[in-house]
Amino acid sequence: MCSTMAPEASQPDALLHACLALSRQARTQRGAALARTLDRLDAALRGLAGPAAPAAPDEAVIELDLAGYLCGWNGAAERLFGYTREEALGQHILFLYADDDDDGKIAELFADAGGAGEVRRRKKSGAVFWLRLTRTPIVDAAGDCAGMAVRLSVPREPLSEQDKVRLHARIVEDSDQGVLITDADERIVSVNGAFTRITGYAPAEAIGQTPDLLRTGRHDADLRARVRAAMTAREPWRGEIVGRRKNGELFPQSLTISAVRDEAGRLSHTFSLLSDISVHKDAEARMQRMANYDSLTGLPNRFQLNQLMTQALAGARRSAGHGALLVLDIGRIGAIGDTLGAETADQLLVAIGRLLRAALRDADILARVEGHKFVAALLGIDKREHAAIVAHKLLAALAAPILVDAHSLQVGARIGISVYPEDGLDVASLFRYADVAAAKAQQQTEPGYLFYREEMNQRAKEHLRLESELRQALAARQLQLHYQPKVSLRSGRIVGAEALLRWQHPLRGMVSPGVFIPVAEESGLVLELGGWVLDEACRQIGAWRDAGVAMPTIAVNLSARQFDGQLPARIAAALDRHGVLPQQIMLEITESLLVRGAEQVIAIMNELVAMGLALALDDFGTGYSSLAYLKKFPISTLKIDRSFVVGLPQEENDCAIARAIVTMAQQLRQEIVAEGVETVEQMRFLRGLGCDQLQGYLFSPAVPAADFAQMLREGRRLSFAA
Structure with missing residues (x-):
């Protein structure tokens, strides 16, 4: 049953809440009697709710029972909705709802407190429109809620049509x-x-x-x-x-x-x-350029290169096309930046980008992927050799000096080439393979290019494995020095020896220096190795001295990487540590050292000579040293490289070169040592030229320290007999 609050004590809101709480039983019992008491209930409602304004002529009034069925429908409702009184009475209120008003609430019965609001309803024509809705509960004589009276009107426009036109126009x-x-x-x-x-x-x-x-x-x-x-x-x-x-x-x-x-x-x-x-x-384009292009040269960056190459490779898979990726490692950029400044280096890179771009076809891609590294992608070539033709063109474009401001700058490049589909069909692999080939090309003395081969990749892996094992060898004392005697071509006696590094690998056996020394040079291990060789040679000289063996001068090889301002101090420390005299050590350097900042190198050499150390120039004739500079260096010994000895005395050119070296050294008052002497004929020819010493298998290979000491004790000599 509805609440039975006394009518005189209730307000309309309280009555509304009471009606909403009415039980199903009470609604059912009322049934058909509701229609006969509508007038009386309406009067009671007006008395409870207080005076109400009469309905406007265009205000629709409808009455509902508590189940939501229509039992009142005035003329304004007929005009508003298009349904006659006969069509509407007895229908459920939901027949006026729009199709999408499916939230489960019947606003006419279950509204928020306050009794008013705006709702969407549907006309008989199907048109959906907004209405202003006001609810008032209907109660019977006993105070029970019997239904709901609902007033509906079209909301008033806040603006007149004329005002609306003016506002919209504004x-x-x-x-x-x-x-x-x-x-x-x-x-x-x-x-x-x-x-x-x-x-x-x-x-x-x-x-x-x-x-x-x-x-x-x-x-x-x-x-x-x-x-x-x-x-x-x-x-x-x-x-x-x-x-x-x-x-x-x-x-x-x-x-x-x-x-x-x-x-x-x-x-x-x-x-x-x-x-x-x-x-x-414009902003979008700038962001695209920042994401896809190198800010310095304007060339595609690595990300954009990957995008373009991925598309090209997808097409190549479908059409069985061929192409190539060229990695260009530009030389001397770092040195130029250090000397002339970063701005000059940047301008040089921009100029290089223009030169390379001009040497390529429009269809080819040129990208700058990092500091001094460019990549050219040839998206269509008929055969592998065409990539070599393009590499030649790119090298030729960089052959002449490049003018930047007032500077004429010379650069070079090493180029690594991978080819698809032969070497792979994904960007990452092609780039890695071309990079491996470019790194291998760096070992060449002249600018050039190399194609990638699978064996290069294997060598690169072997390189890394050797580097790791070489570090372990230093710690595990797997390294040792052997000594190759130097013999006088006048007396036949041993007058010195060269200390040569050997690696006794626990699994591989004796590893050739030609295998692990390049690895040490590239990885930077040569500094640690060089320090060990110098210290071990001094230790061994000290041990021989303590054993009563009179040792001649021992030559120790120096890497160009060791040749810095701290070298004299490091050598002095090793000599002091083992009590060795400077005159017992000769330092052998290669020609490649002489082209690195001559003035600084000369200063270090002079300091070493002042300490009492002798300097020898190893592998003479194989490098790029200028003879004009040679007379400035405090070198006491020249060593003729074995490549000029092997053809003696049959090869005319080798004979001419050997003769020229000996003559020049004599004029400079330098001692001459010939390396790699293996035959009596070679020995006799060199002796006839006036060469001072020989070193080679004719007398002895490099031997362990104990064997070399035994040779000295026995007084072993070179025989000049036929």
């Missing part, structure tokens, strides 16, 4: 978007100020024209089709197109086209909203 005119309105014949009938600012066309110039005055000729047929589709469709068309201003300038614009129809559904007008998005497009 909004359109002040909008940042250009507005263009055309009639059914596609003639412009109105534009706003933003349209004039964006396009340059004043209203007088645009009205009466068609929108074709903004079109560029590009994709216009497609655009017209889209516009006509928007004119016939229910939804507007939105997109981005390129427009044309009055001055002929093209600009990107965002465009929305909508159709306007009359009451009969016929097209009457179209209106277009357009915005100039040049700034947005």
Whole structure:
């Protein structure tokens, strides 16, 4: 049952809540009697709720029982909804609800406190509209809730039609978007100020024209089709197109086209909203360039290269096409930056990029992937050899000095080449293989190129494995020094020895220096190895001295990496540590050292000589030293490289070179040692030239320390007999 609060003590809100709590049993018992007591209940309601304003002539009043069925329907309701009284009475209130009002609440019965609100309802024609709804509960004589009286009215417009027209016109005119309105014949009938600012066309110039005055000729047929589709469709068309201003300038614009129809559904007008998005497009383009292009040279970066190469490789898989990837490692950029400054180095890189780009075809890709490394992708070649032709062109482009400001700068390049599909069909593998080949090309003395081979990859892995094992060898004392005697060509006696590093690997056996020394040079281990060799040679000389063996001078090889300002101090420390005299050590250097900052090298050499150490130039004739510089270096010994000895005395050129070296050394008052002497004929020829010493298998290979000491004790000599 509903609450039985006394009518005189209740307010309408309290009665509403009481009605909502009414039990199903009470509603059922009332049944058919409700219709006969409506007038009486209405009077009671008015008495409880207080004086109420009479319904306006256009205000619909409907009455519901507690189950939501209509039992009252006035003339204004007939006019508002289109249903007659006979059609409406007995229907459930839900038949007036719009299809999408499915939240499960019946606003006429279960509303929030306050009894009023706005709702959407549906007319007999199907039109959906908004109504203002007011609810008042109906109670019977016993105070029980018997139903609900509902007043419905169309909400009043806050603006008059005239005010609305003025307001809308103001909004359109002040909008940042250009507005263009055309009639059914596609003639412009109105534009706003933003349209004039964006396009340059004043209203007088645009009205009466068609929108074709903004079109560029590009994709216009497609655009017209889209516009006509928007004119016939229910939804507007939105997109981005390129427009044309009055001055002929093209600009990107965002465009929305909508159709306007009359009451009969016929097209009457179209209106277009357009915005100039040049700034947005420029910002987007800048961000794209930052993400995909090198900021210094403007060339594609590694990310963009990957994108373009991935597309090219996908096409190559379908068409069985061929191509190549060239990694160019540009030399001397770091040295130039250190000497002339980073700005000059940057300008040089820009110039290099232009030269390389000019040497390639338009279809080829040139990218800068890091500091001094460029990549050229040849997306279409007929055969492998064509990549070599392009590599030659790129090297030739960098052969001449490059003018940057007032500097004429010389650079070179080493190029590694991988080919697809032979070497692979994914970007990462091709780049890695070309990089391996470029690193291998760095070992060449002249700028050049190398193709990748699988054995290169295996050698690279072997290189890393050797480096790791060499570090372990230093710690595990697997290294040792052997000594190759130097013999006088006058007396035949041993007058010295060269300390040569050997590696006794626990699994591989004796590892050749030609295998592990290059690994040490590339990895930087040569500094640690060189320090160990110097210290071990001094230790062994000290041990021989303590054993009573009179030792001649021992030569120790120095790497160019060891030759720095701290070298004299490091050598002095080793000599002091083992009590060795400087005269017992000769330092052997190679010609490659002489081309590195001559003045600094000479200063270090002079300091070493002042300490009492002798200097020998090893492998003479194989490097690039200038004879003009040679006389400036405090070198006491020249060693003729074995490559010039092997052909003696049969090879005329070798004979001429050996003769020239000996003559020059004699003029410079330097001692001459010939390396790699293996035959009596070679020995006799060199002796006849006036060579001072020989070193080679004719007398002895390099031997362990104990064997060398035994040779000295026995007084072993070289025999000059036939």
